[in-house]
Amino acid sequence: MPHPLVDTVAAxxxxxxxxxxxxxxxxxxxxxxxxxxxxxxxxxxxxxxxxHVNYGLRAGADGDEALVRRWCHEQSPAVPLSVVALDAEARAASEDESLQAAARRLRYDALAAAAAEIGAPVVATGHHRDDQAETLLLNLVRGSGPEGVAGMRPARPLEADPSVSLVRPLLDARRDAIEAYAESMGLPWRTDPTNQRHDYDRGVIRTEILPRLEAHFEGATDALARSADLMQEYVDQALRPALKRRMGRAYTDHEAGGALSVEALREAPPVWRRRLLLEALRRALPTAPYSRAVAEELEALVEAQVGRRMEVGTGTVWRERGRLRFVPDAATPDPLSPTPIDWGTPVAIPQGRLRVELCDGRPASLASGPPHLAYADADRLWTALTVRPWAEGDRFRPLGLDGTKLVSDVLTEARVPPHRRTHVSVLCRDDRIAWVVGHRLDHRVRVRPDTDRVARLVLRPREKPSDN
Incomplete structure (x- = not known):
């Protein structure tokens, strides 16, 4: 005979x-x-x-595992079960995060791995309507925006693997209905005492605040959960479509990260400006902190000087000409140590492949050609030739100038975007810069009328130079 809870979950x-x-x-x-x-x-x-995940954090952890193992084994047919032991304390210490956050991250990583192993498109949790009311209250006191007030969604992509859906089939059921079902079915279960602890925010909401609200306002739990449902409808049908339209006009995807138009940000009302900044952050740097405080810091970059930046999580937001550029750390090459150059042998650098070779004779023309090609006096390059990343404070004498200039100034004048400057290398002879690769030659290694041997400096770019 069908049980009311089964009908509720099915519907x-x-x-x-x-x-x-x-x-x-x-x-x-x-x-x-x-x-x-x-x-x-x-x-x-x-x-x-x-x-089942066993964190080994409390005395009853092994008992929890034994109960799940026993129940799954006793079913007919048996329920396939995977058990993993995870060290949340070690994770919390290494990542400088709370024990709860570490356990949550480990749990969802384990769920993603297990889902991939069995080919499951869906991962289900037991979150219910009381949990929804608690979540709404928690997000309210934390100052969350509309998405926070919308609470938990019935389904969302799993963080560790967006191709898998995390679903909450019990989200329309009250805790008392769930317990009544378990008792009527003779289901075994164990109570985790940490859920009632007052050193956890949710424990305070669950044991003190929500019961007091229910005592004074009958049906408060259902009313709060219903408010979350209504806010979800607003977010889905009004906020997200509007945000999508604005992002379509203001945001540009890139192979690594993305960019927001400064003009579009200036024209947007403050509330939308912050929404655009947070949405760009979510798309380009998904592991970065997502909060109003971060949005306000990013907002300050809109009127900042070109070249200003803000490090956010595992990436950086740069103020460039006409845009804010969101660049993941993974898109920034590791620093290149000074590398010796063998004549005629290409060497890999962040910009592509660099080769220094001796010309068979004096070229017919030494006129400036493409930026990835330059000619120099070979005898002035011959000893201790190396390539390395440019560094703050590097100076050289650009071809045709009487005095020296900072490499950073040359890159600024060439309008090299800040996030691309980390890719630029310098060719050095005896620790003195001979060529800012792909940009300017040093005057002191130029080809003179009395030059006997000419060197060709060639950069084969990794990609077509652009402002992306």
Missing amino acids: FSDRHALLDEGPVLVAASGGVDSMTCLSVLRRLDVDVHAL
Whole structure:
């Protein structure tokens, strides 16, 4: 005979298209929510697999694992189960994050790996309607924007693997209904005492604030969850379409990162300006912190001088001419140590491949050609020839000038975008710059009328030079 909770979950899953064909991996902690999720999905004839994570953080951790193992084994047919042991304390210490954040990251990484192993397009958790009310309250007191007030979504891409959907089939069910189902079905479960601890924000919400609200405002939990539902509708049907239109006009994707038009940011009202900045951050630097405070810091770059930058998470936001450029750290080459140059042998540098070779004779023309080609007096280059990245404070004497100039000034005059300057190398002879590769030759190594041997300096660019 169907149980009311099973009907609730089935209707909610159908309404939000949560359960695709194929196996569903359930995050099984051993608590009443996850055990109910396993049971209900089985009753809906879903091909259920389970993953249990043992952090070893409390005395009952092994008991939780034993309960999940036993229940999965006793089912007919048995529920396939994977168990992983993860060290959240070590992760928290190495990444300088809270124990909760470390455990969460490890858990979702493990879920992504297990889903990939069994080919599951969906990972399910036991979050329910009371959790939704708690999440709304937490996000309110943290000063979240519309997405935070919208609470947890029925489905979203899994952070560790966006090709997998994280779904919450119990999100329309109350905690008391879940516990009633578990008792009626004889489901075993264990209670995690850390869920009630007051040193965790959610524990305070769960044990003190929400019960007080329910005592004074009957149905407060359902009302809060309903508010989250309404805000989700607003976000999906109004905010996101408008944001998409504005991003389409202001944002440009690049092979690495992206860019926002400064003009579009200036024209946008402040509330939209911050939204555009955060959305660009989400797209180009997805692991960066996402908050109003970060948006306000980025906003200051709009009126900053060209060349100013802000490091955000694992990337940098540069103020360039007419735009803010969001560049992941991975797109910045590792510093190149001074590398000896063998004549006639190409050497790899961030810009491409550099070759210094002796010309067979004096070229018919020494007129300036493309920037990746230059001619020099070979005898003035012959000893201790190396290539390295340019550094702040580097000076040389550009061809045709009487005095020296900073390499940084030459790159500024050439309008080299700040994020591309890290790619520029300098060819040196006896530790003195002979060529800012691809840009300017040093006057002292120029070809003179009495030059006997001419060297050709050739850069084969890694890609067509551009402002991307």
